[in-house]
Every structure is written in structure tokens, then in C-alpha cells.
Amino acid sequence: MAGRLVSETLTKLSQMGDVTLHEPAGDSPQAERARRRRKQEFNFSDCIASLQTPRGPKPVLKTMMTTACERNCHYCVFRAGRAKTKRVTFQPDEMASAFDTLENAGKVDGLFLSSGIIKGSVTTQDKIIDTADIIRNRQGYRGYIHLKIMPGIEYDQLYRSMQLADRISVNLEAPTTARLTALAPKKIFVEELVQMLQWAQQIRHNHQNQRLASSVTQFVVGAVGDTDLELLSMSDKLYSQAKLARVYYSAFSPVPGTPFEGLPPTEAIREFRLYQSSFLLRDYRWDVEELPFLRDGNLRTDVDPKQAWADVHLLHQPIEIMQAERERLLRVPGIGPISADAIIRARRRGSLSELIHLKQIGIRTPHKMAKYILLNGRQPTRQLNLF
Numbered sequence: 001m002a003g004r005l006v007s008e009t010l011t012k013l014s015q016m017g018d019v020t021l022h023e024p025a026g027d028s029p030q031a032e033r034a035r036r037r038r039k040q041e042f043n044f045s046d047c048i049a050s051l052q053t054p055r056g057p058k059p060v061l062k063t064m065m066t067t068a069c070e071r072n073c074h075y076c077v078f079r080a081g082r083a084k085t086k087r088v089t090f091q092p093d094e095m096a097s098a099f100d101t102l103e104n105a106g107k108v109d110g111l112f113l114s115s116g117i118i119k120g121s122v123t124t125q126d127k128i129i130d131t132a133d134i135i136r137n138r139q140g141y142r143g144y145i146h147l148k149i150m151p152g153i154e155y156d157q158l159y160r161s162m163q164l165a166d167r168i169s170v171n172l173e174a175p176t177t178a179r180l181t182a183l184a185p186k187k188i189f190v191e192e193l194v195q196m197l198q199w200a201q202q203i204r205h206n207h208q209n210q211r212l213a214s215s216v217t218q219f220v221v222g223a224v225g226d227t228d229l230e231l232l233s234m235s236d237k238l239y240s241q242a243k244l245a246r247v248y249y250s251a252f253s254p255v256p257g258t259p260f261e262g263l264p265p266t267e268a269i270r271e272f273r274l275y276q277s278s279f280l281l282r283d284y285r286w287d288v289e290e291l292p293f294l295r296d297g298n299l300r301t302d303v304d305p306k307q308a309w310a311d312v313h314l315l316h317q318p319i320e321i322m323q324a325e326r327e328r329l330l331r332v333p334g335i336g337p338i339s340a341d342a343i344i345r346a347r348r349r350g351s352l353s354e355l356i357h358l359k360q361i362g363i364r365t366p367h368k369m370a371k372y373i374l375l376n377g378r379q380p381t382r383q384l385n386l387f
């Protein structure tokens with residue numbers, strides 16, 4: 001009997017297919033994008049994604065409590081009234097036992113759980129919480145759990161979700177109220193979304209002795225005229241004020257049977273440049289005003305933003321590698337946190353006077369940075385044959 005129920009549940013999972021393909025969840029979102037594909041037949045393994053999680057690479061069950069939704073976000077495959085979407089719903093016990101079966105069989109070691117909204121956000125979040133509670137407290141699972149937060153839930157629900165999960169997502173989708181109204185007319189930007197991220201930070205601050213989930217968000221890029229300046233300004237605020245672990249950028253891709261089906265897709269390179277810029281804000285402590293925006297508020301897509309900045313600021317004022325502070329070293333294209341630390345250690349031991357010395361301490365393409373640096377007071381010659 002139990003075996004039949006499990007088998008029916010796995011069949012339901014396979015009917016959902018690759019339901020969260022529009023929603024990156026790991027630390028390598030562009031690799032996740034590469035596995036997105038269209039096909040008619042699914043099995044439950046389509047719900048299993050290999051993700052870079054904060055606990056390392058894991059096969060994660062990426063699924064939803066329900067693919068039904070009462071909201072009507074214009075870009076979304078699950079929006080209310082879209083006839084082509086197959087609606088599949090799980091109860092918490094059902095979802096928890098499907099996870100248990102897959103975990104015991106060694107197929108998954110992690111859960112990403114999202115949902116469409118039915119009977120309001122509060123009721124929907126209760127089902128997500130109940131599922132995670134069964135998995136943690138009845139089934140005793142201690143591994144990776146990532147929970148989606150429904151818009152506008154109660155403070156205590158958010159706190160409980162953060163106790164159960166390693167990571168929570170509150171997807172803003174857009175960088176401003178006006179852009180969100182154009183994308184998702186029933187979502188309320190500040191009260192339903194931004195406030196969730198502010199509360200999450202407040203909860204972490206108020207309960208510093210507890211192990212609580214980190215927060216992430218996602219933007220849908222390019223459907224409603226949003227600019228890179230808007231997206232990165234909001235990202236910068238979220239990193240500094242709401243202490244987000246990361247921001248995802250998802251290039252808009254039109255879904256047939258939605259109001260946006262006729263809009264052009266956003267180029268993947270724009271998404272890539274946003275990620276590069278976002279890391280400059282989060283990991284390199286750049287100010288958003290320093291990013292090389294064009295007059296229309298977007299970044300060039302044909303050049304790495306760090307290189308575009310260096311072409312303006314470093315060509316005539318190269319950085320002295322033997323003396324620069326770590327923060328200045330990080331301004332040089334090709335020098336990241338690991339290379340900056342390697343330079344600081346190496347120059348304590350002796351002089352770095354040639355590009356080959358940078359190569360010897362692990363910098364892979366020193367010739368590419370030659371025009372932006374000085375080594376012992378002189379611009380290094382680009383001896384390409386050495387590399």
C-alpha cells in the first residue's frame with residue numbers, strides 16, 4: 001500500500017516535469033540555465049537539479065507544492081488561466097514522503113521548494129512550512145533546504161521558514177514599483193516583497209545565536225524596460241541593507257499563452273554582464289555609481305564591466321602592483337580576491353618585476369592586465385611567448 005502511494009507521488013512529480021526551470025536556485029545559475037530544455041515527456045529525474053549549494057554541489061529536488069496559481073504575473077508559465085499549464089498539487093505529507101523516498105534512495109540530497117499561490121499567500125506558505133517541518137522533524141533530515149517565500153506572508157511564518165531552511169528566496173522580480181506593476185499587476189512591491197527581505201534581516205539580527213536561513217532574490221530582466229542601473233541600484237541596496245547572499249538575474253524569455261508571448265527575449269549576455277557587475281558590488285565593494293553605465297542606464301554588453309572601468313581609469317594611471325592596497329589591486333581586470341592575496345604574500349618575500357612572476361603565483365593571464373599595471377615603477381612588457 002505504502003509502496004503504491006510512493007509510486008503515485010513520484011508519478012505526480014514526473015507530471016510536473018522541469019517546473020522550476022525559470023528559477024535559478026544554486027550558486028552557478030548560468031550552468032542551471034544550460035540544462036533548461038523543452039520536451040514533451042518528463043520523469044521525476046527532471047525535478048532533480050545538480051546545484052552548487054552553500055553546502056557544496058548537491059543533487060537537489062527542485063519542485064513546487066502546486067503548479068496552480070490565483071495570480072496573473074504576465075511572464076509566468078503558472079499564471080491563472082493559462083490553459084497549457086498542467087496543474088498538479090501536493091499535500092505536505094505527500095511531498096515530504098516523496099522527498100524521503102528519493103533521499104533514502106540516494107537520488108537527492110537537498111530540497112528547493114516553491115509554489116503557486118492558492119487561497120492566499122499565508123495558506124500557501126503554511127503548506128511549505130508544514131512540508132519542511134515534516135522533513136526536518138519527523139523524517140530527521142539535516143541536509144540542504146531552500147524555501148520560497150510567498151509575497152506578503154506573516155512575520156512569524158517568515159521566522160519559522162528561516163528556522164527550517166538554509167536559504168530562503170523572496171523574488172522581487174522587478175527593481176521598482178512601476179516595473180513590478182507592469183510585470184505582475186497583483187504583486188505589491190514594498191509591502192509584499194521588499195518588506196519580507198527587511199524582516200528576514202531583522203530576524204537574523206534579533207536571533208544571532210540561532211542558525212537561520214540566508215536570503216536571496218531574483219529579477220526578471222528585460223521584459224518591461226528595466227535598466228541595468230535600476231537593477232543594480234536595487235541589488236546594491238539589498239546587499240548592504242538586507243544582507244542578501246546573492247541576487248539572481250533571469251533573462252526574460254517569452255512563454256506562449258501569456259500576455260508577454262510576443263515580446264522579444266532578453267539576450268543571455270545582458271544577464272551575464274549583470275552577474276559580473278553584481279559581484280563587483282557584493283565581493284569587490286564597488287559603489288553602484290562606479291559601474292560604467294551608458295547614458296541610457298544600461299551597461300555595454302560587448303565588454304566586461306571591470307575592463308570598461310579600467311579602460312577609462314587605469315590606462316593613464318596604472319596601478320603599482322608592488323605597493324597598491326588590496327582594494328586597489330582588486331580594480332585591475334584579472335585580479336580577484338585570491339590573486340590579490342597571492343600578490344600581497346609574494347611581494348613580502350621579494351620583488352614582482354616581470355609578468356612571468358605574476359604567472360608563477362597563479363595569475364592565469366597576466367599579459368591581459370599589462371596595460372593597467374606597473375611592476376616596480378615600470379609598465380611591464382607583454383612577452384606573449386612566455387605565456
Ligand code: SF4
Pocket residue numbers: 069070071072073076077078079080115116117184
Ligand atoms: S505568483 Fe508566482 S507562480 Fe503565480 S503567476 Fe506570479 S510568478 Fe507565477
